[in-house]
Amino acid sequence: xxxxxxxxxNNLEKHEALVGRLDKNHPKFLEVAGNFKKxxxxxLGEKTVDxxxxxxxxxxxxxxQGLRLPIGKNFFQIDSLLMSTKSGxxxxxxxxxxxxxxxxxxxxxxxxxxxxxxxxxxPLIQANNHNILLKYxxxxxxxxxxxxxxxxxxxxxxxxxxxxxxxxxxxxxxTRAENLLHKIExxxxxxxxxxxxxxxxxxxxxxxxxxxxxxxxxxxxxxxxHKSQITGVQCPRCSIIPMLYKGRYWECLSCQMxxxxxxxxxxxxxxxxxxxxxxxxxxxxxxHLPSARAATYLFSFLNFPYTGTNKGRVYHQPILFP
Numbered sequence: 032x033x034x035x036x037x038x039x040x041n042n043l044e045k046h047e048a049l050v051g052r053l054d055k056n057h058p059k060f061l062e063v064a065g066n067f068k069k070x071x072x073x074x075l076g077e078k079t080v081d082x083x084x085x086x087x088x089x090x091x092x093x094x095x096q097g098l099r100l101p102i103g104k105n106f107f108q109i110d111s112l113l114m115s116t117k118s119g120x121x122x123x124x125x126x127x128x129x130x131x132x133x134x135x136x137x138x139x140x141x142x143x144x145x146x147x148x149x150x151x152x153x154p155l156i157q158a159n160n161h162n163i164l165l166k167y168x169x170x171x172x173x174x175x176x177x178x179x180x181x182x183x184x185x186x187x188x189x190x191x192x193x194x195x196x197x198x199x200x201x202x203x204x205x206t207r208a209e210n211l212l213h214k215i216e217x218x219x220x221x222x223x224x225x226x227x228x229x230x231x232x233x234x235x236x237x238x239x240x241x242x243x244x245x246x247x248x249x250x251x252x253x254x255x256x257h258k259s260q261i262t263g264v265q266c267p268r269c270s271i272i273p274m275l276y277k278g279r280y281w282e283c284l285s286c287q288m289x290x291x292x293x294x295x296x297x298x299x300x301x302x303x304x305x306x307x308x309x310x311x312x313x314x315x316x317x318x319h320l321p322s323a324r325a326a327t328y329l330f331s332f333l334n335f336p337y338t339g340t341n342k343g344r345v346y347h348q349p350i351l352f353p
Contacts, residue, residue, distance in 0.1 A: 035095040037081045043070040045250040048300040052261040076126025076186035118222035119179035123158040130191040133201045264297045307348040
C-alpha cells in the first residue's frame, strides 16, 4: 500500500510559479529556469518509478515516496522506500540523459550533442548514505534493526549505462526502471524471515508519516528577488504580465485576450511564493487592482476562510486551492 504518495514537491511548485512570472531578462532568470528544469526532470524520473511501484501487490509493502526525515539537526530525503515485515528497500531514482559512467567515487555523464563530460556525485554513495541514516533513525526511535537494501534506478530509457570494470556493487544495485520489479522480487525472495509483525510495521508507518518534513524553501530569498518584480495576473494565452482588470473580466494588453478567472492562478502563485495568508491591501498590490473595493469583490467570489474584521481581516489559503 502507498502510505505516502508521490506528489510535486513544494520546491518544484515554487520554481514553476517563479519561472513563469520572472522576466526573461532578469539576471536570475537563467539560474531559476535551469534549476526548474532539473527539478522537473527529477520528478519525471520519480513518476516513472511510481508507475512500476503501482504494479506491485497492494498488501506486500508499505511504500513511501519523497520521504524527508530529520536526523540530528539535518534532514535526508528518500525517493522511494518499500517496507515489509521482512526487509526494507530504498530506491534512489535518477533521470539522467546521455552516457553514464559509474565509477566508485563519481558518476560521469557525457551528452552526445556537446561531447562534454559532467561530473556528479555517485548516486550509489548517496543511496548508501541514506541507508545508513535510515538505520540511525530506526535506532533513535527504538525500532528493531531490519535488513535494508538500496538501489539506484535509471528512469531515462535513452541513457546508456556503463559500469567501471570490477565495480561489483554497481553491477548489483544499478538498474533501469523497466527492470525494477525484478529487482524488488529478488529482494523479497532473499529475505524470508519476519523481523516485524504487521502491528509493528503499522507503528513504523505512523512514525515515518509523522516525522516526514517536506522542504518548504524561501525561494525569493534564495535568489534575491523582490516581490515587486513578480506581481500581476498572467495571460493564459501569451503569458504576458500583467493583465488589466476590467471588472467582469481581465484583458491582456498584448494579445487582447479576455478571460474571467486568470487571477485565480495568480493568487495560487502568491500563496506559493510569498505566504499562506493575504490581506485586502496585499491583493490590490499583487493583482494591480484599481481599488480596495475590487479586492473585496474578488474575495467574496473566492469565499476564502478569514480571521479578523474590517481593515484587520486576513484571508487564509484554503486546504485545496485552486
